[in-house]
Amino acid sequence: MALDWPRLPSDVLVPGALHFYDAATAFRVGATDRQMRNALKQQLMGIKIMLRRKRLQPEVLLALAQSLSQLEGLRALEVDISFSSVGEDGAYQLAQAVGILRRLQSLELLLGGAGLGRTGCEKLAKELASLRSLTRLKLDLSLNDIGDTGLRELSKSIRAAFLLRVLVLDLNRNRIADAGVGCLAQVVRELPGLSELQVSLFDNRVGEDGARQLAAAVRGLRRLSRLALGLNRNAVSEVGVQDIAHAVGSHSLRALELDLSVSSVGWAGAHDLGMAISSLQDLQSLTIDLNVNHVGSAGARLLAQAISALQGLVSLRLLASGNRIREVGARELAQALAGLRQLANLELDVSGNGIGDPGACELARAMGGLHGLGRLVADLRGNLVGDHGERELARAVGELPRLERLELRLGGNCRSSGAGPLHHELKNAVQKLQTGGCICDFSY
Incomplete structure (x- = not known):
């Protein structure tokens, strides 16, 4: 059955609230207050509540929590109150209400920057542990300072949802280190039905040991088809990256995202990543973020060879700024791209790599041959690209x-002709695309 996603006042089920609806409204819904309330409680299958960046007063949040707790028939719930400063008490009230909904199968709870702290996270986790029917869970607790203790308690609550097939956790900027990641990894290993796992840990304190434990957890998941790991701006060493690469290569994935910017990835890391990626012959969507590492032209060659083997790719995002791949690396990437005839979406960031005019020409010719592209994003800033x-x-x-969409970034390059900020041939090509309905976005 398709889920219905109505938009309702947050206090629609608060005792006495429906008396404020006028007679015309009551006539249109064809129900008395009691009938309407009972219908909502028993028949409503799914609901979205979007209150992102709203100033929620305590009484409003309480009314919302009371209303939610009465929707006993809910199977799917999405609540976004990110950056609403609900604090520890507000999050607890909401969690109590959600914890009553024992029939929930899909829960998306976005609380980024909501001021939970470690204690608030512990209270939230305690209530979520009662939701044993969940098959899909998405939690955004970014920017809440939950630390290792908060993640440990959250992991315990996730363990109770042993029917989970999809788990998405956004835990960015929470001062999480290897101890917290170890607790999460242990729980992930105990969820054998997982087919999709996404864990984002941007800007935390995860090191080599945490990466190794995550890799071990991923390796143990036998039904995995979609994987996303965000470990950018942590303390993950190249050895940790290699552990993750080996774990990735043990699966038959259809979608993979690895965010490893600022992670000391050099030739050895690129080699192991390449070996893992080349083995994923069923892959349709690939995102690799290696911005600001030490891949070099040799590492770029290895990655390019791996990507060229993925003939079924529909979407590719390769972010490799600041890696000194030079002209040689650009040429290797161009050769790999030229063979990906199924691509509909391509995002390529090779800014700050010194590829020069020759490298830019090779990449341009390769992209021009991908006639199925509907979206192209190319970042070539700071590369000495000329006329x-x-x-x-x-x-x-x-x-x-x-x-249908073009984003081209060419800032910080040199041009020999002095013909102005945009070469006339490129300008004419863009105008023609815009006339045909393509959305174009340039920065120069």
């Missing part, structure tokens, strides 16, 4: 008949 490179880019975008 020749711009001319090839103009030809490339002009050869993409299905292009």
Whole structure:
């Protein structure tokens, strides 16, 4: 049955609230206050509540919690109160209400920047432990300072949801270290039905040991088809990256995202990542974020060879700024891209790599041959790209008949002709695309 997602006042089920609806409204719904309330309680299957960045007074949050607690028939619930400063008490009230909904199968609770703290996270976890029918759970607790203790208690509550098939956790900027990640990894290993796992730990304190424990947990999941791990801006060493690569290579994934920017990835890490990626022959969507590492031209060659083996890719996001791949690496990437004829979405960030005009030309020619592209994002800033490179880019975008969105970033390059901020051939190509309905976004 398709879920209905109505938009209701947050206090619609508070005792006495329905008396404020006028007679015309009552006539339109064809029900008395009591009938309407009972219908909502028993028949409503799914609901979304979007209160992001709202100033929620305590009485409003209490009314919301009371209303939710009465929707006993709910199977799916999405609540977004991120950056609403609900605090520890508000989060607890909401968690108590959600914990009563024992029939919930899908829960999306976004509490980023809501001021939970460690204690608030512990209270939240205690209530979530009662939801044993969940098959899909998404929690955003970013920017709440939950620490290792908060993540440990949260992990315990997730263990109770042994029917989970989809688990999405956003835990960015929470001062989480290896101890907390170890608790989470242990629980993930005990959820054998997981087919999709997404864990984002941007800007925490995860090191080599935490990465190793996560890798061990991933390796133990036998039904995994979608995986996303965000470990950018942590203390993960190259050895930790290699552990993750080995775990990834043990699966038959359809979608993979690895965010490893600022992670000391060099040639050895690129080698193991390449070996893992090349083995994923069923992969349709790939995101690799290696911004600001030490991959170099040799590492770029290994990654390019791995990507070229994925002939079924539909979406590719390769972010490799600040890796010194030079012209040689750009040429290898271009050769890999040229063979990916199924691509509909391509995002390529090779900014700050010194690829020069020759490298930009190679990449442009490769992109111009991908006639199925509907979206193209190319970041070539800070690469000494001149007029020749711009001319090839103009030809490339002009050869993409299905292009619906183009984002091209060329700032910080040199141009020999002095013909102004945008070469006339590139400008004409963009205008033609815009006339045809393509959305174009340039920065120069």
